[in-house]
Amino acid sequence: METLQVALGRRSYPIHIGGGLLEQAEELLRPLGVGRWVIVCDDTVAALYGAPLARRTGWPLVTFPAGEGSKSLEEYDRLCRRLVQLGLTRSDGIVALGGGVTGDLAGFAAATLLRGVALVQAPTTLLAQVDSAVGGKTGLDLPEGKNLLGCFYQPRMVLADTVCLATLPRRQLACGMAEVIKYGCIADEELLTRLEQQEPDWPRIIRRCLACKAALVAQDERDEGPRRLLNFGHTFGHAMEALGGGRYTHGECVAAGMMEMLRWQTAHGSDQTAMLARLGALLERYDLPRKLDDLPEAAWRQYLLRDKKRSGGEMTIAVLERPGHGVLWSVTPEELLEETRWM
Ligand SMILES: NC(=O)c1ccc[n+]([C@@H]2O[C@H](COP(=O)([O-])OP(=O)(O)OC[C@H]3O[C@@H](n4cnc5c(N)ncnc54)[C@H](O)[C@@H]3O)[C@@H](O)[C@H]2O)c1
Numbered sequence: 001m002e003t004l005q006v007a008l009g010r011r012s013y014p015i016h017i018g019g020g021l022l023e024q025a026e027e028l029l030r031p032l033g034v035g036r037w038v039i040v041c042d043d044t045v046a047a048l049y050g051a052p053l054a055r056r057t058g059w060p061l062v063t064f065p066a067g068e069g070s071k072s073l074e075e076y077d078r079l080c081r082r083l084v085q086l087g088l089t090r091s092d093g094i095v096a097l098g099g100g101v102t103g104d105l106a107g108f109a110a111a112t113l114l115r116g117v118a119l120v121q122a123p124t125t126l127l128a129q130v131d132s133a134v135g136g137k138t139g140l141d142l143p144e145g146k147n148l149l150g151c152f153y154q155p156r157m158v159l160a161d162t163v164c165l166a167t168l169p170r171r172q173l174a175c176g177m178a179e180v181i182k183y184g185c186i187a188d189e190e191l192l193t194r195l196e197q198q199e200p201d202w203p204r205i206i207r208r209c210l211a212c213k214a215a216l217v218a219q220d221e222r223d224e225g226p227r228r229l230l231n232f233g234h235t236f237g238h239a240m241e242a243l244g245g246g247r248y249t250h251g252e253c254v255a256a257g258m259m260e261m262l263r264w265q266t267a268h269g270s271d272q273t274a275m276l277a278r279l280g281a282l283l284e285r286y287d288l289p290r291k292l293d294d295l296p297e298a299a300w301r302q303y304l305l306r307d308k309k310r311s312g313g314e315m316t317i318a319v320l321e322r323p324g325h326g327v328l329w330s331v332t333p334e335e336l337l338e339e340t341r342w343m
């Protein structure tokens with residue numbers, strides 16, 4: 001087992017990475033001094049890992065339907081009511097076992113139920129292990145757009161059990177690779193080169209991505225500055241995800257969104273032709289889309305304008321200065337809407 005630390009003063013927490021950590025969950029969580037744990041996971045993860053964990057520990061299990069559609073007020077309501085019915089108190093806690101959907105939904109429930117109960121993130125997808133389980137962003141979607149409800153709520157511990165990756169379908173592994181490639185683009189050119197030349201070594205990749213994320217979160221917990229680099233590909237990607245209505249995953253939209261941002265940059269005086277070719281080849285290597293051509297255009301503008309990085313007449317976007325080095329630009333919504341392929 002390897003351990004990284006997210007340095008946030010009193011709210012600091014460890015990220016444990018390794019094979020077989022779920023088997024040791026009871027022991028690893030004991031020092032947190034939490035009364036009773038409840039496991040929250042989707043129905044797919046329940047069958048694979050939730051039920052065995054519940055059997056071993058005696059912790060109750062609450063499930064919800066797998067998929068992005070569960071990041072909804074309806075599912076949040078159902079989950080919170082179930083947790084109350086189970087008698088959860090303020091000295092108890094939630095183990096969010098699953099992918100990013102579980103982390104966001106169960107994390108938001110942990111942050112708000114009884115005004116906050118302890119939370120442990122136990123990510124089971126590559127995407128959640130390299131990104132969503134760390135940093136404390138929790139959230140739900142609205143019909144008007146992605147992650148429009150939510151808060152920052154840090155977990156007390158993250159347990160990334162790499163054994164779980166063995167059962168992950170190929171498409172979901174690819175989704176995680178989109179966020180991995182994002183880290184390479186914004187902060188780690190050597191990672192890009194390794195991904196181009198070698199087969200993935202998961203524990204090593206996870207460690208590298210999380211070291212980057214932990215550093216950005218420690219500098220800027222509430223997403224007011226450098227943490228926004230993690231949004232590279234998301235400005236367009238989130239709009240694509242909402243427009244896709246569930247057809248495309250978060251990772252696929254981040255992949256196409258990174259390409260779209262490089263095209264936008266190129267049309268705005270920052271030539272990214274070489275990087276477009278490099279990123280395009282890498283996305284292809286990992287079965288990710290470079291373009292999503294079949295999305296309806298009508299609501300594109302509204303979704304983009306609802307981006308959380310918009311503040312009045314200004315939007316902060318993450319762009320690339322060079323491979324491995326992202327920077328933030330401030331643009332007007334009109335500039336962002338110019339020269340995208342839908343306009
Ligand atoms: N909070 C954050 O910082 C943050 C960061 C990135 C993404 N996100 C959010 O995360 C979500 C995407 O996360 P995701 O891609 O993990 O999706 P997900 O949680 O829907 O998981 C994808 C699918 O994989 C299944 N699954 C999970 N673990 C498995 C395993 N080990 N073996 C087999 N199947 C397994 C799930 O049941 C689901 O069907 C999006 O909603 C996105 O907005 C949040």
Ligand SMILES: O=C(O)C(=O)C[C@@H](O)[C@H](O)[C@H](O)COP(=O)(O)O
Pocket residue numbers: 131134135137146147179223227228230231234308
């Ligand atoms: O942790 C962050 O900060 C990120 O931006 C990570 C992203 O991969 C993630 O998709 C996040 O949920 C997007 O944040 P949002 O603030 O644009 O909803």
Ligand SMILES: [Zn+2]
Pocket residue numbers: 131179234250254
């Ligand atoms: Zn993301």
